[in-house]
Structures are given as C-alpha cells and as structure tokens.
Amino acid sequence: MRRTLLSSVLLSSMLVGVPAAHAAPTAEVVDMFGRTVNGYGVKLVDWEGYLANPYVELTVRPPQDVPFPVTIDLKAEGTSRLMMDLPSQLTATGATKSLTFANASERKTFKLAIHSKRGPGTDEQHTLRLTTRAANNTTYQQTMPIRVQQDQKTVLEPTIPINFDYRYDTITGYFSSQPFRTAAEEAVKDWFRFFDLQPFDTVAAGAENNHLPGNDWQNTVSVTNNAAYNGMWVYFRGIQTPYSTGYPAANGKYHARNGQQLPGPIHRSTAMIFEYDEAGKQLFTSLADEDWYKTEIQGPVLDVHGLVMHEYGHAVAFHSDWAGMRDYVNTSGAGDQDVIDYMGHPVPLDSSYHIPGTQASWDRLSGQSGGWTHLFPTRRWMLTKLALLVAENAGWKVNRNLTPFLKPAIVTTALPQVTAGQPYQQTLAAKGGVPFYDWRVTGGALPAGLSLDRFTGTISGTSTAAPGTYSATVQLRDYDSLSAPVTRTFQITVGGTAPVNQARNATASASYTSGWESVTAINDGIDPPSSNDTTNPRWGTWPQTGQQWADLTWTSTKTLNRADVYFFDDEDGIDMPASWKLQYWNGTTYTDVPGASSYPLAKNQYNTVTFPALPTTRLRVLLTATATSSVGLLEVKAYGT
Template sequence: MRRAILPAVLVLVATLLVATPAHAVGTATVVDRFGRVVNDYGVKLVDWEGYLANPYIELTVRPPTDVPFPVTIDLKAEGTSRLMMDLPSQLTATGATKQLTFANSSEAKTFKLAIHSKRAPGADELYTMRLTVRAGNGTSYVQTMPIRVQQDQKTALEPTIPVNFDYRYDTITGYFNNAAFRTAAEEGVKDWFRFFNLQPFDTVAAGAESNHLPGNDWQNTVNVTNNVAYNGMYVYFRGIQTPYSTGYPARNGQYHTRGGQQVAGPIHRSTAMIFEYDEAGKQLFTSLADEDWYRTEIAGSVLDVHGLVMHEYGHAVAFHSDWAGMRNYVNTSGANDQEVIAYQGRTVPLDSSYHIPGTSPYWDRLSGQSGGWTHLFPTRRWMLTKLALLVAENAGWPLNRNLTPFLAPSIVTTSLPDAPTGQAYTQTLAARGGVPFYDWRVTGGALPAGLSLDRFTGTISGTPSAAGTYSFTVELRDYDALSTPVTRTFQLTVGGGGTGGGNLATAATASCSYTSTWESCAAVNTGGDPASSNSGAPNQGSRWGTWPQQGEQWAELTWPSAQALSQVQVYFFDDNQGIDLPASWRLQYWTGSSYVDVPGAGAYTRNANAYNTVTFSPVNTTRLRVVLQSAPNLSVGLLEVKAFS
C-alpha cells in the first residue's frame, strides 16, 4: 500500500530548514571535493540497487576561526543505523559517530560518509549530520545539515533465471532447517544473480547433473545428482562441523546450453555451498532487517550468515580455479581486464585461493569495502561490491549494464523550453549514472542575464531580462574522482514568441482516466513550474496521480475552440512511493471522431525533474491527450502539461 507523508518527516524537514546560519559564532565549514560549502545544502548519498556496497563521499571540515583552540568536533550522522563514517568511528543504533580534533584554525581534516544498502525498495530518505563544536574554553556550539539519500531501487531486483536450492544433504548439522538461516543463506546466493544479465538455459533433466559434497571434516565424498529438472542454476547446501566454509562449481565437464549450443564461459550447471560454523563464543546472526546491519560490528559476538554465504558462494559462482575464465585471469594477474583496471585504477590480481587481496589498494574504490573483514568503514558484514562483480564477469557471467552501478554519468536533458522576457523561469537539468552528488557548472557561453545555474540541483532559474537566443555549455561532474566530466550545449531563446508566454494549456479544461482521491486532475494545467518531480503533497491540488491504478492512463486537455498545436511540454510526477516515471508515453489529438497519435513527433524522453518537450507537425484540434503506460507494479502521474502553437 502506498504510504502517506508522515508528520515526523515534516517535523524533520522543518528542523533542517532552520539549521545554524553559516555566519554564526563557532560554526565549522564543511566543503566537498568540488570546493562547494555544503553547510546549508547538505550532502547527497546514493543507495544503489540495494544488494551491494554503496559509494561514499569525502568531505573536508575546517574549524571555526572565532573560538579558542584546541577545538574538538563531534560528528553524528543521525536517523538510521545504516549511516557510517570511515574509521576510526563507531556504528550505533541511531547513526555513526566520529571525532575530529584541531590544534589551530589552519588545520583541515577529511572524513568519509556512506550508507549501508537497503534491501527493501523504498522512497528517498532524509537524515541529519550534527556537528558539535567544543572550543578550548569548554563552550559548545551545535550545527546541522541535511543528509539526502537517493534510493535507486524502486522495485525489488530479482535474478532473471530460477535458482534451485537443494537441502537434502544437510544431514550433519541441520543448519538449514532454521527458516531464518535458510532465508539469509538463499539471499546471499541470489545477490550474485541479481546483477547478471541472463536468460534461462536449456532444461537439465532430473538426475542428469552430477556434483559432489564433502563428508564431515572433508573425510569422504558424497556423490549427488539433481532431483528435479531445472533451467537456471542448481545449488546444493550442506552444513558441516569443521574445518571451513567454501563454495565450488561442479567439475563434471557438463556446461549450460541454450538452443542446443554451449553458452560462452563455459558456465557450470550446478554449484555447492558448504557452511561450517565452529567458532566459540559467536552467535549465528540471521537477520536481514536493514536496521540490524550495524550489529555485525559487535566484535566477537556474531557470525553473519548472509555475509558469510555471500562471500563463500562467490567461490562457487566465479572465484574458483574450475572456472576457465578465472584461471586465465589469475594466470595473467588481471592484466587483460581493461575494465577492471580502468575502474580500480590498477590491475587487481587474485591470490592463490582466488581472493581479491585484502589490503587497502584493492578495496573497492567507490565503496571502500572488500570481500573480507577489513574495510575503510566499521562493518564486518561481507558485502558484494562493484569491483567483485567486474572481476566475476571473467567467469562468463554477463553483467546487467542497465543497472545504476554500471551507468556512466550523462546529462539526459536534451533541450530547454523558451523563456518569456520578464517572467520567472525554472528548469531543472536531469542527469543519471555515476555517483550522483552532482556538480553543475556553465563552462562555455553564458546564461541569459537574470538566470543562474544551481551547482547542487542543476536548476536554471531567475527572471530573464533581455530577449535573444543564448548558447551555453553545461558541465556535469559526479562524485567519482576518476570519472570524466560530461558536457552538453544548450540553446535558450528568451522572448522569442512560440513557447515564450504562449502556453495554451491554461485555457483548457482537464480530465483524466483515473485520479487518486488525494490528488487532482486539475493540477495538470495550472501554468506553474514544479521544483522537482516530487513536488507537492497529498490533498493540495498540486499534482495528478493514479495510485493504485496501473497500465495505460491518460490526462486530457479540452478547449472550447480548435487550437493550432505543434509542441507540448510534460513534467512527470515521481514520488518514489509507487508513482514512477512512465515506461512509455505518447501524445494524441482529437480528429473530430477519434484520437490518433500526433504526426512527426520527436523523441518521447522520460526525464525526471524537468519538462519533457515533444515537437510535432502542426495540428488543429479541440482536444489533446497525454497517454502514459506505467511500469510493472507502479502507477503514473503528472505535475504539469504545457501546450504551444
């Protein structure tokens, strides 16, 4: 069920809006890697697909200059146990803590901030960074700034092939009889397959796939076969008492086929995961609750089932000498994998046991985590990392390059609507990919007088004062230090007629296929300019949404007399709580007897936080319809529609 905005969230937002002014006595200055002071805007983190370690951001703290030294600054990332800062720091039930000390005002110190993945899809999040400045005379000063978390996972990500689990041979320890244990273990396996771009293979008949399992203490071998037919991956689970956990593929010379042809790799048809637990004083930890993850750091007290299985199954699915591609990777010390080298900035060899080295040069450079216990951050949960997936691809598993961790940064806005002279103008440029705490700059040409570009949000706003056509180049930098900046040149016409002040939609009457009881169809043609795709609130008449209806939905404008139309601008509603960008959309006009698609339409873009402009061959009509096709399990909505001759 779609969730309403909670009063607690509104209180938190109100608190952040009255954060300590930058000029107040005892105020520290926080600067990001682009040199932007973030005291007021705050920072932005990204939670990628929910199943792998997230990127961190690095910030520099400069102490206040108007208080006695030495100065101590206590940092507290508040609001969720998933927030973390680089070591030395602590994880707590309510957030991460860290302390910085300064001998004098010329010192500056850095820290890194990240957030653990959230497995369950959800809305974007808002938390608080609290800085308590303690001066040398004992006086304390408190300041806060927002921590925004962009949730890239709108729907649960699942493997594209079936994964069959076989527990028949868990006869020694019976670990997998425990439902929570079994669920945590299965999720550790599925996490790998969530990132592979696969289609089902040819069906393997029951009893046709042979594998082997160890006896207790690896003293003997148990030969096994699959008891059901399958066309994905078959996984044997077995618990033993000693001496170690591991995973491996079947070494039987049989590989997956599709359409009768062997799949490149070659890809083994089954794998085995052996779980061993014989550590005195440790409790098995099976929780997958997002807010429980910090508990894995409690030294010496827990053995995290999900993390251990995720790591050890990595040997079954890729990091093992039985995978021909990985043998070649080890033999060449990774020198032939240019993508891994480009990502990590160096070759990444594997050791003799097919592990990525645990030393800091081989921690994933964006997440600061690794396939072992030691990380840049205080967590003992083994997390899947982007680096591990890039290396694993050598085993023959193609990665899904459409998932956000693998997208290069790009500016997706392609054009800007005209601006009327002397009237307020707002347009937000949209981007995707990379690590999206973006920095926007004009690096060529110039914006029209009266307009400015917000470096944090990419919003062009102001009141243009001089008519003309202006050309300017915008540069986008993401928070990955090794990324190459991207640019796009825009043309913006001020006072040029056409779309400048000639919005015909405000003279029309709106009607819609379905409207949620707390939204308004009349919101689609008010003539306003939304601040973002998540603007407005329920029961305020500022947006149109169709929750819980799915599939094809439409919003229609009707005029009392025929209008000449050749361009439409559409601003989508996306609240990250069930209303999402459409999977596709189109424009239709009324011929007098039926609706047909507008002729000669340009590209139907699907950008958030910006108008999507479609220019088409002129039509004369009394009705215009915006037809939206929702993505699976989601609804759609609009904030504004503009129509021009």
C-alpha cells in the same frame, strides 16, 4: 562614510556598552568540488539495494574565532545504516567520529556512506550534526541535511530460476531453520540479481553430478539433481569443521543455450558448504535493514547472509575450476580493462582466489572488500561493484543497465522557452555515476537574470535579457574522481518583450537623507561593485534609526512586476536592515505589494522580489533598521511597462 567630527563623536557615544551581535562560530564543510555544503547538506546514493554503496569524502575547516585546540564531534543521525570511515563507531541511530584540530589552519577529512537498504524504497533525509568543543570547553552545534537517493524503485530479482537443494543438510541441519535458509538464499540471489541472463537449455533430472564433503572434508558424497531445471542448481550443506566455502561442479558439463555451449564455460551446478565454530558464536539471520550493524565479521555474532555471500562467491566465480578465472589469476588481472578502468589499476587475485585485503584492492567507491578489513567498520560482508566486474571473467555478464554501472549522463536534451520578465525554473536531469552531482556553466552563458544551482541542476531566475536565442554549455561531474566530466550545450530562447528598468524614469525621494549622501543615487543606473561602495553616490540615513523609506514616483502609471534592491552597508553605522518590504501607492495611500515572492537580505548583490503585475505611480522601499544602526540603498530597479 563622510561624516563631521561631531557626528563621529555622537556615534561613539551611542555605541558605548552595546555588545556587537556575533553569529555562533561555525565549522565549514567542503566537498571534493570545493563547494561549501553547510547550507545544502550532503547527498548519498543507495544503489540497487544489494550492493555496497559509494561514500563521499568531505573536508572540515574548524571555526576560526575560538581558542584551540578544537575537537569536532561528528554524528550522522537518523539510521543505523549510516557509517563513517575508521576510526568511528556505529550506533542504533547512526555513526559517530571525532576530529581534533591543533590550530585554525588545520583541515581534516572524513568519509560518509550508507549501508544498503534491501529492495526498493523511497528517498530519505537524515542529519549530520557537528558539535564543536573549544579549548575553553565552550561548545557549539550545527546541523545539515544528509539526503539519500534511493536508486532502486522496483524489486530486483535474478532472471534465471535458482533451485536450492537441502536434501543433504544431514550433519548439522543448519538449513532446517527458515530464517537461516532465507538469509542464505538471499545471499546467493544477490549475485545473480546483477547478472544479465536468460534461462539455459534444460538439464534433465539426474543429469548433473556434484559432490559434497562430510566433516573435515572426508567421506565425500556424490549427489545429483532430482528435478529438471534451466537455471542454476545450488546444493547447501552444513558441516562442523573445518571451514565454509563454495565451489562449482567439476564434472565437465557446462550450460548451453539452443544447443551451443556458452562462453566461460558456465558450470551447471554449485555447492555452498556452511561451517562455524559453535563455541561462543551467535548465528545472526536477520535481513532487517536496521539490524545489520549488530553483526561482527570477526566477533561472536556471525552473520549468515554475509558469510554465505562471501563463500558462495567462490562457487559462482572465484575458484580455479572457472577457466576464465584461472586466466585472470595467471595474468594478475592485467587483461581485464573494465576492472582497470574502474579501479585505475589491475586488481590481482591471490592463490586462494580472493581479492587481496590490502587497501589498494578495496572497492574504490565503497571502501568495502569481501575480506576482513574495510575502510568502514566491518560488520556484514557486502557484494561490491569490483567483485562483480571480476566475476565476469567466469563467463557471467553484468547487467550494465543497472544504475551502479551507468556512466554519468545529462538526460535533459532541451529547455523550454524563457519569457522575459517572468519567473523561470527548470531542473536538469542526469543519471549514472555517483549522484552527488556538480553542475556548472562552462561555455557560453545563460540569459541574463538566470543562474544554475551547482547542487540541484536547477536553472532559475527572471530573465532580463533581450529576446533572442542564447547558448550555454553545461558540465556535469559526478562524485567519482576518475569519472570524465560530461557536457551538453543548450539553446535557450528568450521570447516576449525585454523588461525595462522603469526606475530610471522616476523621481526619487526619501524619509531622511544624510547631508553628505544623495537620494538620487538609488536610480542613477550605476551597478554597485559591493555593498560598501566608496566610489559611487549612495543614499544613507545616518544617524536616523527605526523605519525609513525611499520612494520612486512616476508622472504616469507604470505596470510593475519585479524590483531589484541593492543595500548600502559600510559596517560603520550604515548596516543591513532587519527587514524590508515594498509598498505601492493605490491612489490614496501606500499599501504592501500583494503576492511578493520573498524579501531576501544579502550583501554585495541585488535582492530580487517578484509579484503579480501591478499598476501604480509610486513604489516605496520600506526599510526597518536594527536597534542601533541606520540604513541605506545603493540602487533600486523596478521592472515593468
């Protein structure tokens, strides 16, 4: 600002002993697209409800104005299903993890995921809490939303009947327990929920032979189906030693449809053998969503569902009796392009027909594996997208219409017409991929006055563009680093009469104007480069504080419905107001503009207010200064006819 020496001295005396207002130190959280998510929060997806969910990776930047070293404690609050990558802890209400920063330039990443909610459900919202502890033991807290998109809206069930045969559970009787039986059946169904199947030709009663072991896999028992079926026959048996597993019938008989043997070939029956060391072990049979974290894959709490899901995988696909899986092992997975496209490289199977437990072979999006190690705390073995893609080699066909297998796509094909001068809002729809989507305009441009929200895909604003048709290419990226961006070009028509900035025809006046400033600056038509514009004329009220106003007056009535206000802030006595509003002249007095949308307070941009069309000859911007500052304006635009 241009001030006299006396003015500067007066200002200095006014500010002595007045503490400056500072916001609490804040850590910044940034996603893979470089977006700061502090305001919007994080979005997770719960896929079909029976599959390990993808995680999001986030980068934390510590506060810059606190003494180091700094520790930031992360807490994902709201459900036990929330989890973070190791090292971290699971709790009944969420996951916890700590990050330590030696200096302000350090960056640390963490991964956040949610365990599946079985079956259909509604979208959820939880909380990510960050507690910053500085070297002087001062703590600061901040929170942001965790939005969970529940992708499964209807019950997903196998499309073929599955017959469970418990007649031979005569050694341990594990399956006589209904909760045990339910957990085991659900684990088997979880595989078939993802297969695109139709019933097979009927197998007559007594026509399908299999075998079951005794303890120590001795005294093999020959078994057969005691009823006709056209789906899958599953034998369950509990034994005492030495291990659990599953296998298909190796009897030379395979499923057919309309008399034609199906590719694979597909075995007509399978067996699931369940064993566990009773000493010090507790069987866990709950399928409740909030209970899964209590299980321990290598601990004293043995999860029936997780163990059966893993071991039945050998029966349904991961076994040398499946011809296609033998070929897969022999080629180290090099011939499966779907797996290569998903993982970025071939995934071999080891000699026991397991996906290797090394990190390179973990499911790329979920960080889960069917083995002992995971990117996240190991609790319940979960079915993964990778395991299903590999299982296709046994002859099954995955249902590619299910959301985990859909490639990202922009669903919206056209946008409705924009009316110049009227508020506009349309949200673009998308599907597929990992939907913490990033939306951007990469070609052409939206009509002036409209913008695209990168997080939500919402196009909104009030168009100031001339009538006509505008072209904008929108790019969608999902939260999968290997996904190719997708684009769609929209033709957007602007109709009606383009709004006119009536402020250019008005006479400006003010409650007070500093001697070196000019009130005519507020409607001179110059768009400021920033709020601290040192080049163009400004209107300021220093050293006056309190409530100040600037008026626009017309010689004839104008019908207005929107105003754009650009604040002057030199951070040296002229600051952003504490609040502001618009008033109009009703013929006898100034009164608040009715139906105003909101009064934003943002530096370095126009602050837009819309309101129902209003006839008047005067418009006032009423500003309330902070206790120690003056206020000012760089430009005011008033649109109407």
